[in-house]
Amino acid sequence: MSDKTFQFEILTLQRPLPRQTVRFVVAPGQEGVFEILPDHAPFVFALRPGALRIHTPDGKDSNVAVGSGFLVVQKARTTVLARSAERPEEIDVKRARQAKERAEERLQSRASEIDVARAKAALQRALARLEVAGYFRGKK
């Protein structure tokens, strides 16, 4: 693999996450997971809630659970502008699990008054958090 890197940052309303130098990023796009490598053409992608994987030059991978939003590739840097962004250590697994169960219940109830889109989005967010927190790792 080449040694090329690029600047990567994640911004949310609440706070910016520190800017990093990275080798590549794997992001959950609305139309499927995609990878951003150095020298990518300028691009704007819509993101769905999911796990974002960041690979740094030291060979380490780190995950961030992002909410919906988008990713912008520019010449100087690549930026994620998301509704939320949490690192594994910041995730409340218990809360995420409860949110997941609640969303699943709501989707299964098939009651007419539920907002399906909202429940689905909540489920996606909960799954993203659980994935990043490593909740599924032990279960596979």
Next chain:
Amino acid sequence: MPSTRDIRRRIRGVKNIEQITRAMNMIASARLRRAQAKAESARPYAERISEILQDVEASCANDRHPLLAQRPVTRIGMVVITSDRGLCGAFNAIIIREAEEFLSKQTAQAGLITVGRKGHEYFERHGATIDRQFPQPSREVALEEFGATSKAVMTGYLERRYDRVYLAYAQFVNAFKFVPVVQQLLPLEKLTAMEKRVRALYQFEPAAELLLDVLLPQYVEVLLYRALVESLASEQAARVVAMNAAADGAEEMIGSLTRKYNRARQASITRQILEVMSGAEALEHVH
């Protein structure tokens, strides 16, 4: 004339008030600093999002997004941001007055979306139409707390309950000053007109028109968040000033009460001495 004991009791009471107001002053100034920091850390996100939004919008064909569509105005909506709590001077009254003044100049019907208890109470008492009411978000101003407000605004607009939505809130200037403002929220004013700059050429996924569905609601959230955080900062600043004045007032009162107490004490001592002296004199006459 009140007895010295009464005056002492009052002094103690006022001293308590002074301590409480000083404590509230300190809490409010700590919260003010936090709110300012919050506004600061949202800035990069807000700036980038409006920048990208301009680029994406410019790339859209003639297709106007519904959140940008201008319509003839028959009914307007207004989000009024006040606080849940009082003891912040004229903070809420100033925003309410600004909102009312604005509404009185409108020919269209108006429905209110109130954020914060104080505004809601006022408008309910005065018979305004309140479509939705939300509590003031906590000091965290988390998306979970105000997401419903932003959603209510957008669906209200998309479902044509409002042809235009305004936002009334306190714009934070500095720790001693805030300005009540009424700002148009929807339809979003054409961003491309806002600033001229060289536009980057992007590819989009999905297409630019569909990206706007993600971007515009996120941008509305930014505007609302900014208003909420600035209101919070202004509220805390108003509270700092109000509590400062209250504590100073209490201090002054303690001063005058202490003088009164000393006078009363002196008077009673003088009286006692006089009593003893006239007693002694009376005895002398007997002998």
